[in-house]
Amino acid sequence: MIQKPSIPKGTRDFGQKEMAARNYIFDTIRSVFKSFGYAQIETPAMENLSTLLGKYGEEGDKLLYRILNSGDAFAGVDFEKPLAGQVCEKGLRYDLTVPFARFVVQHQGELSFPFKRFQIQPVWRADRPQKGRYREFYQCDVDAIGSRSQMCELELVQIVERVFSLLGVRVCMHINNRKLLTGLAEICGCPDKVVDITVAIDKLEKVGLEAVEAELTSKGLSAEALGKLRPVLQLSGTFEEKISVMRGLMAGSPAGMLGLDELEELFGYIRAAGVQMPCELDLSLARGLNYYTGAIFEVKALDWQIGSICGGGRYDNLTGIFGLPDMSGVGVSFGADRIYDVLVGLEKFPAGLASGADLLFANMGRSEAAYVLPVAAALRAAGLSVEIYPDSSKLKKQFDYCDRKGIPFISICGADEAASGTVQIKNLSTGEQRSFGSGDVAEMVAFVK
Amino acid sequence: MIQKPSIPKGTRDFGQKEMAARNYIFDTIRSVFKSFGYAQIETPAMENLSTLLGKYGEEGDKLLYRILNSGDAFAGVDFEKPLAGQVCEKGLRYDLTVPFARFVVQHQGELSFPFKRFQIQPVWRADRPQKGRYREFYQCDVDAIGSRSQMCELELVQIVERVFSLLGVRVCMHINNRKLLTGLAEICGCPDKVVDITVAIDKLEKVGLEAVEAELTSKGLSAEALGKLRPVLQLSGTFEEKISVMRGLMAGSPAGMLGLDELEELFGYIRAAGVQMPCELDLSLARGLNYYTGAIFEVKALDWQIGSICGGGRYDNLTGIFGLPDMSGVGVSFGADRIYDVLVGLEKFPAGLASGADLLFANMGRSEAAYVLPVAAALRAAGLSVEIYPDSSKLKKQFDYCDRKGIPFISICGADEAASGTVQIKNLSTGEQRSFGSGDVAEMVAFVK
Numbered sequence: 001m002i003q004k005p006s007i008p009k010g011t012r013d014f015g016q017k018e019m020a021a022r023n024y025i026f027d028t029i030r031s032v033f034k035s036f037g038y039a040q041i042e043t044p045a046m047e048n049l050s051t052l053l054g055k056y057g058e059e060g061d062k063l064l065y066r067i068l069n070s071g072d073a074f075a076g077v078d079f080e081k082p083l084a085g086q087v088c089e090k091g092l093r094y095d096l097t098v099p100f101a102r103f104v105v106q107h108q109g110e111l112s113f114p115f116k117r118f119q120i121q122p123v124w125r126a127d128r129p130q131k132g133r134y135r136e137f138y139q140c141d142v143d144a145i146g147s148r149s150q151m152c153e154l155e156l157v158q159i160v161e162r163v164f165s166l167l168g169v170r171v172c173m174h175i176n177n178r179k180l181l182t183g184l185a186e187i188c189g190c191p192d193k194v195v196d197i198t199v200a201i202d203k204l205e206k207v208g209l210e211a212v213e214a215e216l217t218s219k220g221l222s223a224e225a226l227g228k229l230r231p232v233l234q235l236s237g238t239f240e241e242k243i244s245v246m247r248g249l250m251a252g253s254p255a256g257m258l259g260l261d262e263l264e265e266l267f268g269y270i271r272a273a274g275v276q277m278p279c280e281l282d283l284s285l286a287r288g289l290n291y292y293t294g295a296i297f298e299v300k301a302l303d304w305q306i307g308s309i310c311g312g313g314r315y316d317n318l319t320g321i322f323g324l325p326d327m328s329g330v331g332v333s334f335g336a337d338r339i340y341d342v343l344v345g346l347e348k349f350p351a352g353l354a355s356g357a358d359l360l361f362a363n364m365g366r367s368e369a370a371y372v373l374p375v376a377a378a379l380r381a382a383g384l385s386v387e388i389y390p391d392s393s394k395l396k397k398q399f400d401y402c403d404r405k406g407i408p409f410i411s412i413c414g415a416d417e418a419a420s421g422t423v424q425i426k427n428l429s430t431g432e433q434r435s436f437g438s439g440d441v442a443e444m445v446a447f448v449k
Numbered sequence: 450m451i452q453k454p455s456i457p458k459g460t461r462d463f464g465q466k467e468m469a470a471r472n473y474i475f476d477t478i479r480s481v482f483k484s485f486g487y488a489q490i491e492t493p494a495m496e497n498l499s500t501l502l503g504k505y506g507e508e509g510d511k512l513l514y515r516i517l518n519s520g521d522a523f524a525g526v527d528f529e530k531p532l533a534g535q536v537c538e539k540g541l542r543y544d545l546t547v548p549f550a551r552f553v554v555q556h557q558g559e560l561s562f563p564f565k566r567f568q569i570q571p572v573w574r575a576d577r578p579q580k581g582r583y584r585e586f587y588q589c590d591v592d593a594i595g596s597r598s599q600m601c602e603l604e605l606v607q608i609v610e611r612v613f614s615l616l617g618v619r620v621c622m623h624i625n626n627r628k629l630l631t632g633l634a635e636i637c638g639c640p641d642k643v644v645d646i647t648v649a650i651d652k653l654e655k656v657g658l659e660a661v662e663a664e665l666t667s668k669g670l671s672a673e674a675l676g677k678l679r680p681v682l683q684l685s686g687t688f689e690e691k692i693s694v695m696r697g698l699m700a701g702s703p704a705g706m707l708g709l710d711e712l713e714e715l716f717g718y719i720r721a722a723g724v725q726m727p728c729e730l731d732l733s734l735a736r737g738l739n740y741y742t743g744a745i746f747e748v749k750a751l752d753w754q755i756g757s758i759c760g761g762g763r764y765d766n767l768t769g770i771f772g773l774p775d776m777s778g779v780g781v782s783f784g785a786d787r788i789y790d791v792l793v794g795l796e797k798f799p800a801g802l803a804s805g806a807d808l809l810f811a812n813m814g815r816s817e818a819a820y821v822l823p824v825a826a827a828l829r830a831a832g833l834s835v836e837i838y839p840d841s842s843k844l845k846k847q848f849d850y851c852d853r854k855g856i857p858f859i860s861i862c863g864a865d866e867a868a869s870g871t872v873q874i875k876n877l878s879t880g881e882q883r884s885f886g887s888g889d890v891a892e893m894v895a896f897v898k
Contacts, residue, residue, distance in 0.1 A: 004771075004772065005500060005551040005554050005555045005771040005772070006497060006500075006555065007492070007493055007495075007496060007497065007500075007551075007555075008493065008495050008496070008497055008538075008539050011493035011494075011495055012493060013490065013491070013492050013493070013552055013555070013556065014490060014491040014492075015488075015490055015556065015559065016488035016489060016490065016566075019488075019489045019490060019491060020489075023489075034834055035829045035832075035833070035834045035835070036806075036829070036834070036835070036836065037805050037806035037809075037834055037835065037836035037854075037856075039464075039465035039468075039805060040465060040468045040469075040472075041462065041463060041464055041465065041468060042462070042463040042468060043456070043462050043463075044456055044457065044460035044461060044462070044585050045460075045494060045541075045571065045573070045585060046456075046457050046460055046514075046573070046584075046585065047456065047457070048455060048456065048457055051454060051455075051456075062519075063519070065495075065516050065517070065519065066516070066517040067514050067515070067516055067517070067541075068514070068515040068516070068517055068533060068536075068537055070511075070512070070514065070575030071575075073532075073533060074532050074533070079528065083522075083523050084517060084522060084523070087517075088517055089457075090457050092494075092516075102454040102456075103462055105454050106454045106455065106456075106462070107462065107464065110464065112850060112853040112854050114839055114840075116836075117465075122494065124494070124495070126519030126520075135495075136493050136494060136495065144839070147839040147840050148840075149812075149839035149840045151812070151818060151837060151839040151840075152839050154822075155837075155839075158826065162829070265815070268819070269818075269819060269822065272819035272820075272822045272823070273819075273822035273823060273825075273826055274822070274823045274826060322453075322454040323453065323454070356486050356488060357485075357486030360486075363598075363600070366714070369600060369718075370717070370718060370721035370722075371721075373603075373718065373721045373722035373723070374721070374722060374723045376722075377607065377722055377723060380484045380485070380611070383484075384484070385483055385484045385485070385486055386484070386485070386486065387485065387486035387565075388600060388604075390563055390593070390596040390598035390600040390601050390604075391563075391596050391597075391598045391600075401561060404561040405486075405561050407486075
């Protein structure tokens with residue numbers, strides 16, 4: 001039976017061109033992470049469900065891919081009880097943060113703290129696929145754990161600046177501090193509503209002030225509380241002006257004041273380090289995840305509309321659930337897929353990324369091919385990428401192959417060349433053709449490179 | 450509730466050191482693949498089970514990891530029928546060959562044939578974990594599809610030679626041709642027993658001639674048939690001697706004669722190309738997989754006992770199951786985990802692979818840190834990997850951090866340096882210390898590099 005082949009919805013194949021473009025992004029990000037002394041790690045695609053469940057909220061739990069136990073998963077199952085929990089012990093990782101926390105706790109004895117790691121791996125979410133949202137996608141995470149210093153936040157700001165500067169994308173970094181949100185809840189008189197307030201504010205840009213206020217009213221915030229919140233969400237001006245207004249508002253909230261201290265320290269470092277990328281204090285920035293406790297970040301492209309292309313923040317309690325309390329960390333995650341879309345949109349990918357071989361030796365028959373084999377081997381050893389057409393097909397077909405694969409040089413060596421020990425190489429774009437001795441490796445490399 | 454963190458049996462975390470070593474292997478292999486004009490692709494971790502099932506034999510089907518359908522997987526299930534098939538539509542890829550075949554068929558309109566691709570990705574198998582066998586491991590596959598020329602086989606031989614030469618590992622490549630096995634079955638008078646014979650011969654090295662013969666007897670081979678098989682399995686001598694004996698034996702088998710022709714062509718190319726790696730015609734080499742139809746390969750390290758570290762072969766029918774007949778291809782797969790073990794065993798990893806930052810700026814307080822920030826940024830822009838210790842901890846702690854992370858240089862800039870605009874850098878292994886102006890970037894780089 002012949003099957004029409006397809007891949008699961010929300011997943012993708014990457015061909016040569018996409019791979020080259022994606023590797024360009026990953027290589028750029030990796031080189032910047034390394035220049036700040038971060039160490040690369042990898043964790044398994046499968047984690048125990050006990051590690052994953054309950055870390056992403058109820059909605060997140062539903063979006064976890066669960067893996068059927070191997071062997072006879074249904075042997076001994078109690079069909080009266082929920083089945084998924086009985087037949088699956090493992091799931092695919094949903095992000096890189098929880099596996100990182102698990103890694104830190106599991107390997108704490110082997111690590112040097114502050115521990116600075118990066119991780120570039122795919123994650124899986126059983127989300128409804130739509131344009132720009134996939135069920136398998138790469139995350140590029142960089143985190144420092146084991147220090148409360150705002151120097152760590154600064155380092156992330158510098159990393160973001162450097163990555164997007166290398167990629168040629170103008171961005172703005174939006175910065176807030178989760179402690180200010182705690183402070184807001186306190187001055188609103190509803191300190192128990194931090195999460196409701198955070199979740200609502202997180203939607204500000206998408207749905208507007210009115211809808212956010214309606215949501216907060218439905219959560220039980222009084223008109224008075226909303227009145228106190230409103231000026232903060234509409235605050236504008238320079239960093240100093242915003243901080244000064246906030247200092248007045250937050251006077252009664254120790255958490256809020258601490259948040260302002262942290263922000264002032266971070267922005268001081270940003271100035272001292274000579275960061276050129278615009279960094280904006282954005283008091284409406286909340287980010288949905290509950291585990292942030294300090295600085296929060298989001299990065300937007302200035303010249304391309306696509307939402308956040310990088311984001312993160314500080315978390316004080318991430319490793320606590322795995323038995324290691326008082327480990328404060330901070331990190332950001334680069335969204336490779338959106339960055340890819342931005343680079344395509346702005347035409348910022350360098351030319352020639354997906355180039356294949358430098359040179360094709362045409363195949364003129366078995367003994368002629370044998371003649372060029374050692375020449376091709378020597379050129380490869382000298383750094384060229386060289387193909388030999390495997391079959392002695394018609395020359396037109398071999399030229400077409402060069403054309404379709406973008407191979408810029410062809411060498412046609414027949415019986416005459418083999419007899420005289422020469423190699424003809426032709427530049428397919430200019431038509432220039434030159435003859436070399438079969439041992440003139442350096443000269444051939446110079447012609448082709 | 451505090452959970453003791455762990456990862457699923459048979460999976461691994463990779464820390465900085467292992468990552469650096471693994472990336473060294475992957476980067477080496479990738480560079481060689483590219484120098485022969487192969488294009489990198491990636492396919493999703495999840496494939497439809499319809500793509501995977503029935504491709505790896507009954508045993509392989511059992512070893513597939515199946516993914517529970519998202520949403521309520523058990524809604525509408527018929528509990529009278531087998532459940533696994535009803536609640537799982539997707540599985541994790543088991544190898545890179547079947548996804549490659551699926552990719553070729555699905556994207557045939559966009560590809561240039563012969564299509565030469567490589568793929569370096571993890572695969573998953575619900576195998577019993579044991580030393581050196583994991584449930585998640587990387588494969589590095591390189592294949593050319595769309596040509597029957599033995600030039601493709603040669604290219605794989607050259608790739609193997611180049612990879613292990615770069616890695617500094619002496620290897621021997623064992624080569625056979627599946628058509629000879631067909632021929633053997635024919636001259637034994639049991640052409641329907643090719644698979645039984647192949648499977649039995651595949652175990653020759655592991656269990657010995659006697660056990661192989663016992664297995665074949667149990668499969669119904671007569672003593673006479675075994676008698677015809679035995680000299681072939683015990684054949685020795687040079688390539689020419691072996692071929693000559695085989696020509697005599699195979700005279701009655703067209704398949705066998707074709708296999709000998711292919712081998713002679715391939716070994717002719719190997720000689721012509723100047724391959725230095727030992728390549729041995731190994732008539733006992735069978736390889737377990739049923740889909741090979743021509744050349745088969747296995748690579749063994751000469752100085753380290755570990756079994757095959759690379760293997761593959763030619764398959765004529767791989768894409769037929771997906772609706773694309775008559776596509777012949779050939780490929781090999783490098784076993785990264787075993788190669789890693791060999792490099793560890795032979796101490797062939799280059800020194801300094803896992804080195805972290807080049808230089809640490811000690812943190813002497815907030816304003817002193819602010820002073821070094823632009824210096825550190827300039828050094829990074831000049832190509833150094835530079836850390837600043839995030840906290841103004843005791844100097845001993847900061848020195849210890851350098852020591853544990855192997856950072857070879859430290860800079861301690863206090864109020865005096867900030868006032869005078871200078872930077873002190875100390876070589877921690879020699880004790881040499883030098884003073885620079887804060888703008889002497891090139892001089893600092895030269896001292897540290």
